[in-house]
Amino acid sequence: MQDKLDMGIENDSAYYFFERAINEEKISAKIQNLNQSLSKLHNKKDSLYPLLLDYKIYYHNRLEEFDSALFFADSLERLATFRKDTNWIALAFYRKAVIHRYLDNQEAVFKNAFESRKHYLQIGDSTKAARRSLEMAIAQSRMQDYTGSQESAIEALRYLNREKDRQYLSSAHNIIAIAYRNQGFYNDALNEYKNALRYSKNLEDSLIYQNNIGLVYQDQKKYKKAISIFQKIYSEVPQDDYRSRARNLDNLAFTKWLRNKHLDVSLELQQALQWRKAYNDKSGLTTSYFHLSEFYKNRNKIKAIDYAKNWLETGETNTSLHSQVDALKQLLALSPSDTSYVSAYIHLSDSLKKTNLRAKNTFAKIKFDEERKQQEISSLKASAALQTIENQKIKTRNYILMFVAMLTIALAIFIFYYNRQKHKKEKIIEIYNTETRISKKIHDELANDIYNIMSGLEAVVPTKIIDKLESIYSRTRDISRENSKIDTGSGYLKQLVALLSNICPANIRLIISGENNIPWSTINREKKLVIYRVLQEFMVNMKKHSKASLVALVFNEENRYLKIHYSDNGIGTAKEAIKNGNGLQNVENRIFSINGTLTFETEKGKGLKILIAIPL
Known part of the structure; x- marks a missing residue:
């Protein structure tokens, strides 16, 4: 495609508008030019067609136009399927998984990531298959299928490259740690968070993993260790990163209070809440309201109930059943006489259980159906x-x-x-x-x-x-x-080098290289005799005719062949004269007798080069 662009493009062609789309800065302008390019592309077999669809998916996603992004992702999948192009099929499913991740549809994320992974495995791209396994693991974790999440993340680890995929390795260990923590295996969770930290490539991820380690210590009631970690993180967070500062300040204050229930940490908790409101950190708001409700539970029940209600409302805004159920549980504990929350709690608890069970069954069914399909194929x-x-x-x-x-x-x-x-x-x-x-x-x-x-x-x-x-x-x-x-045993090389050195006159510089790297002990007697006599003949001819001042002999083993490069800076000669004179016709006969080859390169005044190749 680049060749076409470089050769000059008509200003109304598909390639012209595609190049304009690449060079535009505004996303809306990019999409307009991509639309023009698609309208000009009459040959659907053109290699540009799937690329245009892929760009459309990406930029509609950027604009949060998810319906359009899904439409073009489906179009890309159909086109790739028609063309039987497995790589594009895999990419189309991956694009759909990304779109559904933005839509918080974790089941659809899992299904599309699973399909993408399957097709990447078909073409032998284990690295991309591993990344898709990791996306499956994240979707399962968000649906609280921690066992399935752990299995998918471990599968990803088998194929990820320890050097090239450090970010993905870090994420995989983090997902496994989350699974361990939520199942109560705190020591295992700590080990996995530390592995995630070891592979972390940037400060933001590093601080998140350290924060998670602090939370595990908090779970274990090792408050002193947790506080130490949260204090360290808070001092390292950039001053303008208010989301991270809010998270660390909130965790630090709440852990201090857990350690000493008489401590007043309301100002720190309120400060974290205000930062989260200012930056619309929905997930963070849920945590802040939970911490504030817990803090005021035995201090000011009215405030505790208000924060629990805010917690519930935030869960509803985030469509988080888990947060809603936890908030209702808190409200029931704070005001047991208020029966208005009972039915909502029972209803949402049942919904949460059904959702989690359906997710687990869906994930398991997808894997089972694929395994059964493979069995039928087998x-x-x-x-x-x-x-x-x-x-x-x-x-x-x-x-x-x-x-x-x-x-x-x-x-x-x-x-x-x-x-x-x-x-x-x-x-x-x-x-x-x-x-x-x-x-x-x-x-x-x-x-x-x-x-x-x-x-x-x-x-x-x-x-x-x-x-x-x-x-x-x-x-x-x-x-x-x-x-x-001729000694063809252990003394062969020493005798050969001595021969070459003795024949070479004192006024000619002789360079011998690589001879010690050749496995002489594995070369049979006949070949050693021929090599000895042929090199002897070269040196004698050089001495008599070449008028050289420099001679080089280079030995090397290549593809089960012994190669000997002879060269000198003498007067050279015509190729026919080489073959018919100076006794070198006899040399050819010797080399051919051991199935070797002999190549001459010479011109008058430009020296002589000879390559001998002998099978080992």
């Missing part, structure tokens, strides 16, 4: 597999003869290949033995004869003749040394 697959087996039995009789024939051919090929490889190895050993035998003969007979002649003629022959004979003697000794016996 059963169908098993039936298909049985039918396939029956069909296979019929075919097997025909395949057996074919298999036997193929096995016979394969065996024949193997025997041929084995004999061929055996012949190659025997030939390499034979060449090596021949070279060694000739070397010994040159040393024991020719070189010694020349030396004896030199000794006998030294007194009667001119010095120049003696010098020439000595040169011939030295060359025969060199030939003898070059073709002497």
Whole structure:
């Protein structure tokens, strides 16, 4: 898509309006341009189409136009299903889960997050699947299905990345801690809150988790520890963050009062209440009214009842059955003679129980239905597999003869290949033995004869003749040394490096690298002989012809191949001259005999590069 944008776009095309939507600052203007882009997009198969729908969902959500956001989320799901694009299907369900989260419809959040997770697992995206599991856990926790919430959060932890998903890990541990706390497992809750704190990435989350730890200590009646934590948090909260300041001040004051019921903390509780009213913190108001009603219960019953009524009204505004039931319970305790609250309490308690039970059953049913669906799929697959087996039995009789024939051919090929490889190895050993035998003969007979002649003629022959004979003697000794016996055992590398160093003249710099990283002990004898002779040939040719001042040999193991890079900065030559002259034709034959490859790269005046690749 970006290529189309970069190439220049007609000013009435879908891509033109999409680019305008991206560059606009106001959300309303963005949506207008997205609408124009959708109207211009005639080909529904265009890759831009699902992207436009996704942007529409996002910006309508931002404007709290949830009906429109849901409409386009449904459109995206239908389009992705038609295209069989699992990634877009998963994203469409995730978008719907987010919309329902804003609408506080936790059952719908769970259902859509569950569907999204299922499709992400189908395409192997375990990280996004884990994040959807976490959203399921949050929905279950808000519906007070703490056991189910804990299971979903633990499932999320299995797949989240310890480095990339720290925020999600933190949230998962927090959800598990909430489940433990609400079930009365306070020590386990503390451990999980501490884990949440360990993975926290920002100050706001860190302060919330510390606050939750303080609340657990409050539950355990460890008021001194709780007060210490709330005081520390209150000192760290930014001065302009009145929501957090209200939460921490309220908890701090209420815990001090729990520790000492004679302490007057009304000013702190009232201050927290005023901040929460000013910033319309609905959830916080519920807590403030609860704390104030508790504080005044044995001090001023009229005030306690007033705050309990405010608590009830706030619960009704928030459509929180749990808050309403708790507030009615408080009112009944404060004024037991007032029977007007009894029927409301019974009715709402039953509704709360039914809602929680329905939520638990819904969550369990969704999982059960999916498991049953998978079992049915597995059963169908098993039936298909049985039918396939029956069909296979019929075919097997025909395949057996074919298999036997193929096995016979394969065996024949193997025997041929084995004999061929055996012949190659025997030939390499034979060449090596021949070279060694000739070397010994040159040393024991020719070189010694020349030396004896030199000794006998030294007194009667001119010095120049003696010098020439000595040169011939030295060359025969060199030939003898070059073709002497090669140690292919533990001393191989040491002998190879010594050979290369001895051949290289003193005025030429030789660099050898990587030789110690090669597993020489695993390389067979024939390959070691060929490597030794080939590198020897390179160095001899370099010494005779290249006029180089620098030679480099680099060894490395790559993809089960031993690679040897030879390079020098000599005069270079034509490629044909390399292959046909300087004895390097023989080098190719040696390398090919061990199934290796040889690559030359050279030009006159630009040195020589050779790459040897030998299978290990």
